[in-house]
Amino acid sequence: MILFFGRTDDPPLARAIRAAQEADHRHLVIDQARLARYDLVVGTGALDGLLTVEGMRVPLDDVSAVYARPLELPDGGDPAARARAAAFQEWFVAWLDTTPAAVVSRPSAMESNSSKPYQAQLIGRSGFVVPETLVSDDTDEILEFRAQHGRIVYKSVSGIRSIVREFTEADESRVHLVRGLPTQFQAYVPGQDVRVHVVGEHTYAAAVDSDAIDYRYADQGGESARLAPLDLPPDTARRCVDLAASLGLPLAGIDLRRTPDGEWVCFEVNPMPAYSYYESHTGLPISTALVEYLDGHRAATPSRG
Known part of the structure; x- marks a missing residue:
């Protein structure tokens, strides 16, 4: 069985579910908006367990492949239900790294x-070429990097999505604001x-x-x-x-x-x-x-x- 996990209003997940339906593949959807309604009974083994989803009882070892897009849980609602949903999601995300099923993609990966910068x-x-890069919160280093390359762009160093922007004269006048916030700068390609x-x-x-x-x-x-x-x-x-x-x-x-x-x-x-x-x-x-x-x-x- 293919297991889908995430929000059903998330377009990538919704398209994959629709593709599974059209291909008539056996599958199960765990909707993050309904986690408080699901139940899990953990077995005696590290990976044993029984999921109860929308009235269907599914042994975990029946899951052969997973496509997971864990997003933030919905706000609001009953505090006890939110806590229950958060506990279920925490367990599920941990399980993704341990299950022998094929997982797209494991949290550790x-x-x-x-x-x-590490990536x-x-x-x-x-073997791919990567742009010349500087990670810094030092204004002198940043301005020297710009002088060296002419056009440069900048973005966050973390995995959180950020907008890539070109470093302009307006940025030069406020570059001091990056102190204490290391930022990734790259030569424009x-x-x-x-x-x-x-x-x-x-x-x-x-x-x-x-x-x-x-x-x-x-x-x-x-x-x-x-x-x-x-x-x-x-x-x-x-x-x-x-x-x-x-x-x-x-x-x-x-x-x-x-x-x-x-x-x-x-x-x-x-x-x-x-x-x-x-x-x-x-x-x-x-x-x-x-x-x-x-x-x-x-x-x-x-x-x-």
Whole structure:
């Protein structure tokens, strides 16, 4: 059985559930908005247990594959129900790291994105070029880095989503505000953005045409982003698959930029990508591929490289 965990109003999870329904795969949905209604009886073994979900009793060892997108629990409601839901989620997320089922993706594997500088080192080891980077809260270092590279961008060093922005003259006048808050600065890389979704051994690439520094938020600046499917060079596709595998990620969103001279630069790897945005704009069958991975590779256990 395939187990889906998350919020059913979350587009990536909803698309995967729909793909499982259309393929008639046996599956079960655990909705984060209803966790207080579910029950768990832990057995004598470390991984034994019985889930009760919407009146259905499911032994944990009947779960062969999991797609989990644990988001924040809904606010409000009865305090006792919230506490019950939080306890269930805490147990479930811990179970994802121990179950022999195939998991997309294990929490321990996703931790590589908790520190972007650390992840950048792992990306560099995979053979991808990474931008020249400075992590600092020292104003002199930052201004020297900008003088060295001309155009630079900045973003958070953590795994929490942040908007990538270009460092401008206005930023120069307020750069002192970063003291005590180390920030990641990178040399600006010209070229075309390409988002690659890796699902197992397969890649699904989308080329992005946009004048925005961060195309995900192009509309906020009155700009646009146009996406289209892209055939990756075989060696680049293979490198993406190998990179995701080395991080223990059966599903990954890899952010690349193809420079004018044909070099492929990698910025980061998203371990829980919102692939639905790219699928809806390009028609790439990412949700179908994900569900087929879960069904066809349900006995696989991702390895850390």
